[in-house]
Amino acid sequence: MRSDKGRRQEREIARSLGVERLPNDGRRHNDAETVCFGIEAKARKRLPKLVTDGMAQCERACSPGKTPILVLAEVSQGRKAERYVVLRLKDFVDWFGALPAEIDKAQ
Numbered sequence: 001m002r003s004d005k006g007r008r009q010e011r012e013i014a015r016s017l018g019v020e021r022l023p024n025d026g027r028r029h030n031d032a033e034t035v036c037f038g039i040e041a042k043a044r045k046r047l048p049k050l051v052t053d054g055m056a057q058c059e060r061a062c063s064p065g066k067t068p069i070l071v072l073a074e075v076s077q078g079r080k081a082e083r084y085v086v087l088r089l090k091d092f093v094d095w096f097g098a099l100p101a102e103i104d105k106a107q
Helices: 004-016 049-061 075-080 089-096
Strands: 070-073 083-086
Touching (some): 049 070
Antiparallel strands (some): 070 083
């Protein structure tokens, strides 16, 4: 999504992670980057029901104090399937805090 709403989401997500959104300058790069992560933000009017329902089910079943994590896979790919972890951004930030944008060269 390259609309103003999409760019706003990219900025807010980057800010939540303690980094700045990289400008869309025609070069090939992620929306934001840290030492360890390349961050791509995707915003849609509605997320797929599989994701929202799966996360809701995980949240309901989680014991108090546990962090819900949804893992997705394509069953048609069998054992070779890529598996994806879905974690709420606020939980990610709670676990990892603001991410360092670059390596401290003084170390």
